[in-house]
Amino acid sequence: MSHDTTTETSGSLLKSITRSPLILPLVGLVIVSIAMGFASDNFFSLDNILNILRQQSIIGILAIGMTFVILTGGIDLSVGAVMALAGTIGAGIMVNMGMPAEIGLLGMIAVGVLFGLFNGFLTAWGKMPAIIVTLATMLIARGLGLVYSGGYPISGMPGWISWFGVGRLGGIPVPIIIMLVLYALAWVILQRTSFGRHVYAIGGNETAAHLSGVNVKRVKLMVFAISGFTAAMAAIVLSGRLMSGQPGAGVAFELDAIAMVVLGGAAISGGRGLILGTLIGAVLLGIINNGLNLIGINPYLQDVIKGLIILLAIYISRERR
Amino acid sequence: MSHDTTTETSGSLLKSITRSPLILPLVGLVIVSIAMGFASDNFFSLDNILNILRQQSIIGILAIGMTFVILTGGIDLSVGAVMALAGTIGAGIMVNMGMPAEIGLLGMIAVGVLFGLFNGFLTAWGKMPAIIVTLATMLIARGLGLVYSGGYPISGMPGWISWFGVGRLGGIPVPIIIMLVLYALAWVILQRTSFGRHVYAIGGNETAAHLSGVNVKRVKLMVFAISGFTAAMAAIVLSGRLMSGQPGAGVAFELDAIAMVVLGGAAISGGRGLILGTLIGAVLLGIINNGLNLIGINPYLQDVIKGLIILLAIYISRERR
Amino acid sequence: QDSAPDGPPKIGMTFQEMNNPYFVSMREALMEAAKTIGSEVVVTDAGHDVAKQISDVEDMLQQDIDILLLNPTDSAGIESAVRMAKDRGVIVVAVDANANGPVDSFVGSKNRDAGYMSCKYLGEALNGEGEVAILDGIPVVPILQRVEGCKAALDEFDGITLVDTQNGRQDRSVALGVTENMIQAHPNLAGIFSVNDGGAMGALAAIQGSGKDIKLTSVDGAPEAVDAIANGGPFIETTAQFPRDQVRVGLGMALAQYWGAQVVPSEIPIDVRVVDSENAEDFAW
Amino acid sequence: MLQMTDIRKSFGPIEVLHGVDLEVRAGEVHALLGENGAGKSTMMKILCGIVSADQGSIRIDGKQHDFSHYDEAIAAGIGIVFQEFSLIPYLTAVENIFLAREMTTRLGLLDRKAMRRRAADVLGRLGVDVPLDRPIADLSVAQQQFVEIAKALALDARILVLDEPTATLTPGEVEHLFAVMRELRQQGVAIVFISHHLEEIFEICDRITVLRDGEYVGTRETAGIGIDELIEMMVGRRLEASFPEKPRAQPDAEVVVDARTVQLRKNGPVSRFQLRRGEILGFAGLVGSGRTETALSLLGAYPAAKVDASINGVDKAPASPSEALARGIGLLPESRKEQGLITSFSILQNISLNNYGKYETLKLFIDLKSELDHTRKAMKAVRVKAPSAHAACDTLSGGNQQKVVIARWLNHDTPILIFDEPTRGIDVGAKAEIYQLMRDLTADGYAIIMISSELPEVIGMADRVCVFRSGAIVATLEAGDITSEKIMTQATTGELNYVA
């Protein structure tokens, strides 16, 4: 963070990247890409690159909110379940209640943000540890989605919803555009607003931030609300991809999102990390998944290799922590 | 912690309980029990109580190791996967390799302890955050179990293995006895040995513990090894209950184990918590699961209610953190 | 598709899960069959996550597969992957569970029948009376259909009451605990229907642990379940599906099209068969 | 200008302020004095809304205020430098100075240029050179302290509170700070100044308010009061001369630590020194001169480039504090809360933390009774004031916490002790006790390294003094050479040695 800001004041974005904590995640990205490129001919095709980005868009979007929460020193285990709940209720609004699809989309956002606020409220005002709060709300969100839908997926959304999942704008898949826009927005918030500074400050030293007059509770509330919001945005893309509300979707997505954040160089204890790092982490994880699939590795072994790569990546970048 | 030792030195166990941090978890236990008793006639039968304890024995055993790790300020997400891996390899030793069952059981313990040591080594010497290390080793253990077994459960263990799962000793189911013995052992280690004090010290203030000569790395290594050991003990009980090695068993068990630890009043940030609290937490969670089943609540709703009860319990005991 | 292409087709198959002997044996049969025609096969495991399954299909399309055998974890959710594959001219055959969208063929068990047959068997074994419970599973269409079929069969017995439905998540250890609780909650429980053999094995352990006389039926025909049935005891029946045959038939349909067949059946239901102590000895997937 | 009347505050059942008054005029520097735990910091936290008073009123310019958040106090013109660090380690100086009151452009985005300019301006006024764009964690303690001060100054407060700002500053740096304070006083700012250095009080303050155990003792003009009277107000009794008498030098006493080479950084300067049984070896130097790092290197707790030392006859430097412990060397760290105490532990648990060997039956189980006996003995030896051995450590005052950490080492019978800033933030009464304790220990054959930034303390206590500059020892002074002139000369111009 500080590195970033340092250099940015004095130079270009490029310069900031080469000297910043992003360098290690980037190097990892390059190495893994080259390895995969050797192992599979198709890897470096534009088509496959867009394919990877599109695949990662959903968890990549979840990882944005996760980055905010982790930067404050918290964690949000509920994102996958909240995404599923938002998608299910949104689909229910469109299909079962017969309302216009726009209302359904708004409903998704409302569900995401409300759950985020609930998490934030319990963490900040309830003074309960985020890991436990969001573990409980994960159960709650998951259960509510299943209760609401009776366990069945809800399909029958208007066709245009698929635009969010499979549409293209100027040749680029819409999910990728949504993801990149959200990352850009997150970058502005984290690097160019006082709220962003406060996010970093709380993760760096909560007591000090409080003593300096940072409204710690409000910031915590906000980061969880942002996480709920990005869960809702992920739900919209997911709806576009699945054309249905899936109450069982997103199991263990929170773990992938966390992995992206830390692969991107953020400290799990908070205070350090860049949103661009998370984007790199998301792409890195996408390449690993895609590459292992392309090479045709036994699916069981893929998890083992993924685990080892995560360990290696964290080990290499651990000096900075 | 301090409360406990304080009173214990000067008085009886009973006295220590009434004045200790255990009081809140106990009150929770009593309230939930009474509620369940009203809702279901069968609840208070001896049979059902043994039933609850037996069901909780597996995760209850996992929660012992989890308590050690959490007390040092760490976390172990790999316990469920390590348990499955240990059980699968142990079954493989007995069935596929045709070795004596005793070797299979030793194999389970070896797998558990080795994985624990691996976790501990990466955390202590690798200086990597436990949550990420064990997230990665969870993937690795899970994948290895599936690779080893090809995805099939391995059945055909010698019949006497079922003693660990369904046998009885003096009328009490063996899994319960194993669990209680392990809890007693853990109590002695935590409350009556210097190793136990060091566990608490590291969770309380790692730097101070290090500077005053506590061998922080070794203690961390040990707590993860203990967690691996209890995962192996859980695998033994599981094998006895299922009479097979199940590579897919124990998904999300780590979350229940964490819930037990914090329901028992331990601080997720380390340094505070009692092993007896975890036992109470295990029973509490068992009662919730069992009671909701007995009452016949819609299974989807059960998760919601479980989540709400966890939130409530943590909220009530939060003042102590 | 006018003329037969040269060389063996590249085959991709995506499974909803592979942590289940049912799909593992399906995969084995596929591998054997592909070997005989010299085809390269790519297999992926969605782990019950449709979003991942779509990604898996996308990855396989990157590898220019010719045939996609699809075992969808959710029929509606997988539609966009079906369309993508069709857009690329890939032959798509759904196996075990159907998929929405323009699939060329669907080969699958009659799941509703399976549930119906198991519960009919259970009801008859109980002489048409007593308390029965259902051990449910993951909320996907085939499982939901089995439950439907089961309920329909139970309705035919006036003396049978369905007293409980709990979710064992098709996981042996979870099913074990859930069944123990069901037995506690309903001391007069006489029968249990489990939606699959994985859950049934857990339920069996619980029944044996309780020492009660509770009859158990299930669906799948997994080796362990068949063994248990052959040995006698509470587990009296499983309605077997034929995973190997499903994939063989599915591949056959796809190959037919690949070689130029214009008309293939859009749906090939594979029968299910009652396996009980009478015929268990001789049964195997 | 500021009137706080009849302030009462309890933490739990314990009342720590029993109706305290404080009145500060515009354009004066007002000292708030009292022993550790007298309630000074709590008073100031109440003033700025961080802690809420149970009773009492705060008036500013005659207007009643009741702040519930620091922001409200800032809006009313109050600025404070906290005793505890309130900086974010990973943010830069600029980011820290403007934390929670960032300047923004019309678009609502950060105006980073303006903040940088203003930060450079404020730090310039303090006459210090602080890199603006490096994370605070990379700066020296003194630089951090100045950022802390700049943070309060940047508020343009009318009432400025400085809670022990000088504890980590050198005399020269203190002078810079005083110059700024005088300038502010000229401009009519009211300043509350808290310090345990009485000479600073007499230099800068116009009036003094004294607290004792949460009671208001009185307010005096500085001009009309002597140092003895002031101390009597603070402690309620007269104190004997604060440094115990030094014993005769024993140059042939056994060498317990022979540090032949300590090189902190690769290609950096090299130190060598010896520590003898029965002596107090002072480590003097400016803040950041490497004293703590050298001490930690000796314990294996700092990754120095090279350490070659024999300790207690073992000719190999320990690789970790636990190894050091086995060699018989222990550390009283400079920051009690962060490095010394396990605050969630009781006194007993803290004291026995690293020496269970003593109490274990069967080499395994703790003998609780023996543990309690030993703890009580150690507590008595250092005179810890606490309700019982089982009291929680976070309820103790700073001085008592320090004694608990000392007791830990006494209990362990570790013959070599490193005391890093043993009296930092400790009141006069407790200071005298700790000095006496150190002397008693050396008389018993202990060897002590004392790191201290307070020259009088070094001169009064040390038998020999190693002076540090830029990471290494530049001179070792003995007996009559231990004067403030010689120490300061070496600390600023001493010659560095680059070869072992």
Ligand SMILES: Nc1ncnc2c1ncn2[C@@H]1O[C@H](COP(=O)(O)OP(=O)(O)OP(=O)(O)O)[C@@H](O)[C@H]1O
């Ligand atoms: N948050 C708190 N909870 C409980 N007790 C507290 C708290 N803060 C301060 N105290 C107690 O209040 C008393 C006054 O503390 P305070 O920090 O105001 O003293 P001080 O005069 O600033 O001392 P020092 O010179 O050591 O800084 C002490 O006994 C302290 O232990």
Ligand SMILES: Nc1ncnc2c1ncn2[C@@H]1O[C@H](COP(=O)(O)OP(=O)(O)OP(=O)(O)O)[C@@H](O)[C@H]1O
């Ligand atoms: N090369 C360097 N890069 C960054 N920081 C440095 C460097 N050299 C010294 N420092 C800082 O200067 C300080 C030197 O430390 P040390 O604590 O050993 O000094 P000291 O003389 O004991 O001062 P103190 O009174 O603070 O204890 C450390 O805080 C360290 O962060």
Ligand SMILES: [Mg+2]
């Ligand atoms: Mg103070």
Ligand SMILES: [Mg+2]
């Ligand atoms: Mg120092």
